[in-house]
Amino acid sequence: MVAIAAHNIQMSFMSGTTETKVLKGIDLAIPSGQIRLMMGPSGSGKTTLLSILAGILTPSAGQVELLGQEITQLSRKQLTVFRRDHIGFIFQSFNLFPALTALENIELALQLKGKKGPGNQEIAFDLLKQVGLGDRVNNLPADLSGGQKQRVAIARALAGEPELIMADEPTAALDSSTGRDVIELMQYLAKNKGCTVLIITHDPRITDAADEITYLEDGLLASESSLVTGLH
Amino acid sequence: MVSLARKNLLKDLPRFLVAQAGIMFAVSLVTIQTGILKGFTRSTTLLIDSSEADIWVASENIVNFELTEPFPYVQVRQAEEVEGVARAEALTIGSGRWYSDGKLTTLRVFGFDPNGDLFRPGDVSDNSMQALNAPYSALIDRTNMRSFRIDGVGDTARIRQLPVMVVGLTRDTQSLVSSKFVFTSLVNANAYISSGFSAGLTCQLGEGDITCINAFQREPDAANADVADPEPLKADAPVTYVLVKAKPGENLQRLKRRLESELSGTKAFTKNELITSTQAYWQNRTGIGFILGLGAIVGVIVGMVVVAQILYTSVSENLREFGTLKAMGASDWDIYSVILEQSLWMALLGYVPGLLLCWGVGTWTAATQGIVVLITPLSAVGVLGITVVMCVGSAVFAIQKVTRVDPGIVFKA
Numbered sequence: 001m002v003a004i005a006a007h008n009i010q011m012s013f014m015s016g017t018t019e020t021k022v023l024k025g026i027d028l029a030i031p032s033g034q035i036r037l038m039m040g041p042s043g044s045g046k047t048t049l050l051s052i053l054a055g056i057l058t059p060s061a062g063q064v065e066l067l068g069q070e071i072t073q074l075s076r077k078q079l080t081v082f083r084r085d086h087i088g089f090i091f092q093s094f095n096l097f098p099a100l101t102a103l104e105n106i107e108l109a110l111q112l113k114g115k116k117g118p119g120n121q122e123i124a125f126d127l128l129k130q131v132g133l134g135d136r137v138n139n140l141p142a143d144l145s146g147g148q149k150q151r152v153a154i155a156r157a158l159a160g161e162p163e164l165i166m167a168d169e170p171t172a173a174l175d176s177s178t179g180r181d182v183i184e185l186m187q188y189l190a191k192n193k194g195c196t197v198l199i200i201t202h203d204p205r206i207t208d209a210a211d212e213i214t215y216l217e218d219g220l221l222a223s224e225s226s227l228v229t230g231l232h
Numbered sequence: 233m234v235s236l237a238r239k240n241l242l243k244d245l246p247r248f249l250v251a252q253a254g255i256m257f258a259v260s261l262v263t264i265q266t267g268i269l270k271g272f273t274r275s276t277t278l279l280i281d282s283s284e285a286d287i288w289v290a291s292e293n294i295v296n297f298e299l300t301e302p303f304p305y306v307q308v309r310q311a312e313e314v315e316g317v318a319r320a321e322a323l324t325i326g327s328g329r330w331y332s333d334g335k336l337t338t339l340r341v342f343g344f345d346p347n348g349d350l351f352r353p354g355d356v357s358d359n360s361m362q363a364l365n366a367p368y369s370a371l372i373d374r375t376n377m378r379s380f381r382i383d384g385v386g387d388t389a390r391i392r393q394l395p396v397m398v399v400g401l402t403r404d405t406q407s408l409v410s411s412k413f414v415f416t417s418l419v420n421a422n423a424y425i426s427s428g429f430s431a432g433l434t435c436q437l438g439e440g441d442i443t444c445i446n447a448f449q450r451e452p453d454a455a456n457a458d459v460a461d462p463e464p465l466k467a468d469a470p471v472t473y474v475l476v477k478a479k480p481g482e483n484l485q486r487l488k489r490r491l492e493s494e495l496s497g498t499k500a501f502t503k504n505e506l507i508t509s510t511q512a513y514w515q516n517r518t519g520i521g522f523i524l525g526l527g528a529i530v531g532v533i534v535g536m537v538v539v540a541q542i543l544y545t546s547v548s549e550n551l552r553e554f555g556t557l558k559a560m561g562a563s564d565w566d567i568y569s570v571i572l573e574q575s576l577w578m579a580l581l582g583y584v585p586g587l588l589l590c591w592g593v594g595t596w597t598a599a600t601q602g603i604v605v606l607i608t609p610l611s612a613v614g615v616l617g618i619t620v621v622m623c624v625g626s627a628v629f630a631i632q633k634v635t636r637v638d639p640g641i642v643f644k645a
Contacts, residue, residue, distance in 0.1 A: 077563070080558070083559065084561020091643070095553075112560055112562050113561070168643045
């Protein structure tokens with residue numbers, strides 16, 4: 001089953017009177033349960049494509065199907081609900097809420113998903129244990145290292161058991177050893193929980209973790225299989 | 233439940249405390265202005281409110297409680313004869329000057345029957361009331377002791393040319409818009425009000441003309457000399473009000489009409505009517521109500537500016553967090569509720585100390601200055617409502633800002 005499918009995605013931005021085409025017709029299919037890396041140089045359109053696939057940006061043309069649901073026709077409100085129910089996000093700058101402890105960051109994510117009650121604390125604690133931070137639950141993000149913050153972010157992304165995880169440069173702010181640990185953790189958890197994972201990255205050190213790699217250049221997609229073969 | 237709003241507010245404690253201080257002072261400004269307005273308004277009718285009279289009969293030219301014309305004492309006796317009247321007592325109000333330690337203070341003399349039932353000046357003991365039967369004795373409000381330069385009961389001074397001994401102290405009587413009140417018996421009041429000057433008209437018949445000289449003469453200071461007791465009230469002695477107690481079950485409106493027709497040149501009020509008309513006079517026909525109301529509005533505006541600025545800054549500094557919330561699937565309402573919750577916390581945490589501050593200030597001003605900052609449960613709830621509206625209203629700008637946040641902001645490093 002295909003978890004993420006894109007058909008002829010195009011995206012243009014207007015800068016004054018000049019139109020800049022960032023994506024020039026992307027077709028993509030990511031099977032369910034796969035870890036897919038999307039690589040490419042800066043300005044190739046990776047982040048724009050991720051924003052479109054996550055339902056945050058609406059493409060100028062083309063369709064996106066997530067879990068069999070055509071999302072490009074959904075209203076803003078419906079997209080918000082879809083993201084809440086089906087997608088977990090991991091960001092390059094972690095984007096943890098600095099006033100909340102590690103545990104509370106995850107509890108808040110559960111609350112947003114409509115899960116309320118004392119059970120949330122237990123679930124959040126369990127998730128933190130899974131990412132190896134069972135002893136850091138009451139720490140504020142400021143008191144955690146970069147790697148620990150990203151682990152909290154991973155735990156938060158997994159809260160509510162989403163089918164899709166979308167990660168934007170999750171290792172960019174980490175040293176190579178920590179980055180590798182984080183990717184291994186993501187790989188382990190994704191396989192365990194059956195999530196489909198799409199990772200945008202520049203980092204060639206994490207290609208081993210991918211089931212498949214897509215290479216993007218100048219808003220166009222290179223052949224997926226040949227690139228994987230080439231990189232491996 | 234994790235409260236992002238509360239945690240974000242407390243994240244930067246010094247800034248939060250500064251913001252709360254701003255809200256607290258805005259709340260205090262509103263509370264004190266409205267409290268003074270209420271206290272001042274109430275103070276103008278304290279004596280009416282504490283009386284036992286059902287009906288107050290005054291001159292038909294009355295403007296407010298203290299601004300009216302006298303009528304002869306005989307009308308008090310006439311009022312007693314009116315059908316439906318159980319009891320009638322006189323109250324006279326006049327002006328005077330209080331001399332103590334060589335200093336002068338203007339005053340209002342209230343003369344009443346200390347053995348009567350219908351007028352009692354505030355919270356005063358029965359012994360003090362009985363002591364008013366003595367010549368040249370008076371009660372004063374505790375808050376006026378300093379103005380009158382009186383240390384306590386037994387002290388003496390002079391009203392115009394006549395001696396006065398303070399035989400008791402009372403409280404909760406003084407109007408904020410009047411001279412200092414002095415309470416005494418009718419005969420004493422009559423003596424005080426008419427003392428000080430004597431007038432004589434001397435006319436000479438000339439060649440077809442009459443030349444008259446109206447001479448006013450200051451009477452000698454009698455405070456330290458032997459002074460004759462005040463004369464009993466004559467039928468033509470001026471009084472200001474007839475206080476009337478109606479017989480049980482009597483229709484007050486009908487009794488008012490009967491009193492007005494029997495006592496020429498008078499107008500009768502129920503207790504509540506006189507309170508309402510006097511308070512309305514001070515609120516509407518003077519600028520005091522407007523000025524205090526304006527002060528309260530300024531307080532609300534200051535509070536709104538403070539809260540709006542704090543919330544807007546908070547949202548601006550946390551835009552990325554709001555973007556993250558949006559990306560994670562937070563609905564618009566989820567986002568707004570964070571800001572609204574922040575504004576409600578600010579309202580509540582500014583209101584409580586603000587009200588306590590006003591309560592303290594009010595207690596102090598009432599005790600030392602006689603100025604009542606009246607905070608009733610209803611006005612406290614009203615100020616809470618204003619504070620909540622002020623803070624929530626201020627959240628509009630922050631909500632507008634966050635509404636425009638692009639969730640794509642989360643993908644920017």
